[in-house]
Amino acid sequence: SQNYPEWIWQNGQIKPWRDATAHVMSHALHYGSSVFEGIRSYETPDGAAIFRLTDHLKRLFLSAKIYDMELPYTMDELAAACRDVVKKNGLTAAYLRPVAYRGLGGFGLSAETPIDVAVASWPMGPYLGPEALQNGIDACVSSWQRFAPNTIPAGAKAGGNYLSGQLIAREARRLGFGEGIALASTGLLSEGAGENLFLVFDGALHTTPASASILTGITRHTLMTLAREEGIEVVERDMPREYLYLADEILMCGTAAEVTPIRAVDGKKIGSGKGGPITRRLQELYFGLFNGKTADRWGWLEPV
């Protein structure tokens, strides 16, 4: 049912999609020992650009460092792989997925296996559905909490973390919601299954801190930067669950989800239920980076 792109990069080579296989006894398949990134490229007035490619690859290396995975390629080699796989597939606006994983070479938990690396790219529209960006989504608070600090590091983007994300996202979809929001082990707000959270109170943006078991997203950082430029106050802080019901506006953000308004949480309408003025302004500024209306003063658009 899936339409796969033609080409993929694996271990130093561009090859046909179907040839990029891994052994069933690969360490990562059993133990979740992979690290990965999710990146988007956009069509801009100056040509196709990969958004914050360098920052994503830096995070990949940091995730790998936490798990003692020494990647057999440099940042520059992986950046070239990302560009090549987009070009080779004839894509402009795409999603890119670099992944590094413990391959075949030992079954012990601390086995020193080879580290295999692949980069895929495929066309991708709005992650939370075609209407999500315009109309917003209905979210629920998950019955699953995020993993506690000093259990599984939330700051690493590792395959195993996404067992938590799957439980949260699958429960939300089963109950008919667009996405699930998780509480941290403290009972305070954490983040969405695959998105960071922003709440608006009295014109200021409030987002959960790293200590709330979040992945500190690159989109989160982008929005914080754009908001501060606009003179919008940004606060990183712990928040209790009920703030979800009291906020003037809520948005979720991530590379895949981009900037998605939250219409309601647990059936309670947020503000007007249509996405408020701060959310709309942040959407304009964010998508403005790709349509030329927001000047890229940070070198975030890296040409394909």
Ligand code: PMP
């Ligand atoms: N939290 C989680 C759990 C995620 O998987 C993602 C998506 N990578 C994010 C937040 C948002 O991160 P980013 O903006 O870097 O895509």
